[in-house]
Amino acid sequence: MVTRDTWGTLLRVTRIARSTSAALALLLATACTGDTTPPGDAPGNPAPGIPDAVVGYDQLVRGSRAMPFSGDCSQLTGIVDRLGMAVAEPIGEPLSDETTGCALYASEPGDAQDPADRPESFRVEPLAPEDGQADAFTAYWGGEGGAQGYHRRFVLGGRYHAVESVGFSLAGPFCLLTVDVAAPEALQFALERPGAEAEYGRLRAKEGQEVPREAVDRFVVDTCPTAAEHAVAALAAIDPNGGSRATG
Numbered sequence: 129m130v131t132r133d134t135w136g137t138l139l140r141v142t143r144i145a146r147s148t149s150a151a152l153a154l155l156l157a158t159a160c161t162g163d164t165t166p167p168g169d170a171p172g173n174p175a176p177g178i179p180d181a182v183v184g185y186d187q188l189v190r191g192s193r194a195m196p197f198s199g200d201c202s203q204l205t206g207i208v209d210r211l212g213m214a215v216a217e218p219i220g221e222p223l224s225d226e227t228t229g230c231a232l233y234a235s236e237p238g239d240a241q242d243p244a245d246r247p248e249s250f251r252v253e254p255l256a257p258e259d260g261q262a263d264a265f266t267a268y269w270g271g272e273g274g275a276q277g278y279h280r281r282f283v284l285g286g287r288y289h290a291v292e293s294v295g296f297s298l299a300g301p302f303c304l305l306t307v308d309v310a311a312p313e314a315l316q317f318a319l320e321r322p323g324a325e326a327e328y329g330r331l332r333a334k335e336g337q338e339v340p341r342e343a344v345d346r347f348v349v350d351t352c353p354t355a356a357e358h359a360v361a362a363l364a365a366i367d368p369n370g371g372s373r374a375t376g
Contacts, residue, residue, distance in 0.1 A: 165189065168373070171310070175287050175371025183281040188269060188289060191310035191374040195254055196367040201230040203366045204252065208232055211250060211358050219253060229253030243299035244323040250358050251320065252366075254313040255306065265289065265314040268306045278344055285360040287371030292352055294331070294344060300324050301331050303352040305359050308372040317362065319355035321347075 164187055169176035171191035182188075197203065201216040208216050215236055219229040234248040257264040268291045271279060284290035289308035294301060295318065302320035309315045325331050328347050333339040363370070 171373040171375045173374060173376040174369035175310070175374035177286045178283050178289065178372060180283050182283065182289065186270060188266060188308070188372075190263075190265075190289075190308060190372055193310050193374055193376055195311040195313045195315070196309055196370055197229075197252065197254055197315055198366075199229065199254065200227045204230050204232065204362060207361050207365050210361060213250065214247075219251065243297070244326075246299050246322045248322065249318075249320045250355070250362075251302075251316075251318040252362055253316050253318075255316050256313050263308075263312045263314070265291075265306065265308040268314065269308070278348060284356060285363060287373075288363065289372045290359075292348075292356075294348060296332060301347060301351075303348065303355040305352075305355055307359065307363070309367060309370065310372050310374045315363075315366075317355060317359040319351055319358060321351060324351075 164185065166182040166185040166187060166189050168179050168182065168189065171189065175191060200218050205216055208214070211232060213232040213234055216230055216232050217237070218227040219231050220227050230252050232250045232252075233246075237246055237249075240246050255264045258267075261267060269281060269289060278292075278294050280292040282290055282292060284305065284307060291306045293304045293306070295304045296302070297320060299320060299322035301324050302318040305317040307315045307317065324347060328343045330340050331343050331347055367374075
């Protein structure tokens with residue numbers, strides 16, 4: 129299990145590695161093996177595990193299948209209590225009855241006028257590929273989505289390629305995990321902490337300003353381990369025996 133102390137060490141290593149990028153790790157791996165293909169078993173059903181060493185490779189070995197997430201709360205109602213949440217509500221498109229995801233709230237969201245007064249939430253939503261993209265995840269693995277200068281590749285739950293980053297909504301900052309589920313769409317998990325900037329100070333870099341590195345790092349260390357634990361529990365409910373190298 130990854131503890132917060134371990135997460136802090138990983139974060140410091142990540143900050144150093146960011147300056148050289150995954151390209152250096154790939155170069156070293158290639159020099160040793162002559163192969164730029166990530167290690168691990170071929171895609172299958174059930175999905176095989178993925179070794180942590182894949183984070184040093186820009187190329188991905190992925191399965192191919194449809195998105196396993198239903199796009200509503202039906203797969204997640206059974207884990208609300210386990211995640212320490214109180215209620216699950218569908219996420220919908222404005223002025224539409226269509227649901228796109230599910231938000232689990234720590235308490236009833238109510239009608240707070242100030243978004244920063246909303247309860248903590250854990251959101252699950254698919255991310256569709258943009259025009260010209262074969263899939264949505266590969267661009268994230270390559271460096272997109274690194275808001276505030278923070279972007280970390282890792283293997284989630286032993287079976288999923290994942291990217292950890294920081295994002296913001298009107299309510300406040302969130303730890304964002306973008307996960308490869310072997311579908312054209314990626315699956316995103318966001319643990320949002322409304323009003324967190326009152327605790328950590330400014331987390332957003334305004335145009336022309338330097339990223340408040342220390343505050344962002346503290347937020348990541350305090351928030352992202354829980355986001356990862358929630359995501360593993362959600363994926364067990366959404367995608368049993370699945371993974372980034374799943375087929376079928």
